[in-house]
Each structure stands twice: as C-alpha cells, then as structure tokens.
Amino acid sequence: MFYKDERLALFIDGSNLYAAAKSLGFDIDYKLLRTEFMRRGKLLRAFYYTALLENEEYSPIRPLVDWLNYNGFTMVTKPAKEYTDSMGRRKVKGNMDIELAVDAMELAPRLDHIVIFSGDGDFRPLVESLQRQGVRVSVVSTIRSQPPMISDDLRRQVDNFIELEDLRDVIGRPPRETSED
Numbered sequence: 001m002f003y004k005d006e007r008l009a010l011f012i013d014g015s016n017l018y019a020a021a022k023s024l025g026f027d028i029d030y031k032l033l034r035t036e037f038m039r040r041g042k043l044l045r046a047f048y049y050t051a052l053l054e055n056e057e058y059s060p061i062r063p064l065v066d067w068l069n070y071n072g073f074t075m076v077t078k079p080a081k082e083y084t085d086s087m088g089r090r091k092v093k094g095n096m097d098i099e100l101a102v103d104a105m106e107l108a109p110r111l112d113h114i115v116i117f118s119g120d121g122d123f124r125p126l127v128e129s130l131q132r133q134g135v136r137v138s139v140v141s142t143i144r145s146q147p148p149m150i151s152d153d154l155r156r157q158v159d160n161f162i163e164l165e166d167l168r169d170v171i172g173r174p175p176r177e178t179s180e181d
Helices: 014-024 031-039 062-071 097-110 121-132 152-157 164-171
Strands: 007-013 043-053 074-079 081-084 092-093 111-117 136-141 160-161
Touching: 014 043, 014 121, 014 136, 014 164, 031 043, 031 062, 043 062, 043 097, 062 074, 062 152, 062 164, 092 111, 092 164, 097 121, 097 152, 097 164, 111 121, 121 152, 136 152, 136 164, 160 164
Parallel strands: 007 043, 007 111, 043 074, 111 136, 136 160
Antiparallel strands: 081 092
16 A cells, blocks of 8 residues: 655665566566656655675676666665685675665655565564554565565565565566577
8 A cells, every 4th residue: 555645765675676576587677666666655765785796897787787876776785795605606695684774774764655675584673663663664575486585474564565476567577588608
C-alpha cells in the first residue's frame, strides 16, 4: 500500500536484486523502476548498493553503475575483496548490508515509507527499528524462485511484501542473450 503524498526512498541491494530477477528470468529496467516508484509517492532518494572489483580492466557492472549515477540514483559502492577459498576457488566478497542499514537509519526521520530491494534476513532488525520510528517498510523480493530469495522472518516483519514477479510487466525487460564464444 502506497500513498501519493508519502515521502519515499528506495534502498536497492544490487547483487540481491540482480540474483532475484535472474532467478525469475528477466532483467530490471532501472529507468522504469524509478518511474514506477515516483508514481507511487514522493520519491526523495533511490540508493543502489554494490561492490566493485577495482583491479579488473573491465567490470561488467561498470556501465550500469555509470548509467544509474547519471540517471537519478545515489550510488554507494566499495571495493570488493577477492580471496581464494579452501578449495582453491576464486571468490569475491562485497557485502553492502551495513552501508544500506546506516543510510536507512539516517534518512528515517525524513521519510514515511522505505522500500528495500532485498530478501536478506539480516535486514529484519533494521526493519524493526525503522518501524519503531514510525516508518512503513516494504520489501521487494521473490518467493516464486527455487529456493525463495526472501527470508521468511523478513517477509513476516515488513509492512508490505512486494513480489518481484508481480512487477515484471512494469519494471522488467527480457534478459539479453549472452553469446558463448
């Protein structure tokens, strides 16, 4: 439930939203996403959180980050950490949960409604705190993937759960074909 006059902010956990949309078989059109939530209320901010590999010649996410930055999104990035796990596999770690939580807490007094694009159960205490401050919290994720991309605890805590699949026709575009060379 959204109200036209409520002050609204979006907090997008980039890797989590990407994984949820990919599991449902579509890509997000961020221009359409921003437009949709501007229609639902007074959109004050749209934050996008992602970790970037700094030492790569080319990062596949760089064009998206640059586009979002020029098109009304507040980008919050940090260098991803690379490491080799015990099996010798190259892994990348770049959790942005703390940055998202701090920004949401700082902005909460100026907002009526916060929309978090993530199904990460670690956000449940954040949602509880925001609700105690009088802020309504919606979360966008999916229960229609196998396994579901949203934690049951988080889904029960929020004021409003928005199924990502239900937004497909509004904010989605078909995934681009990737060519295998």
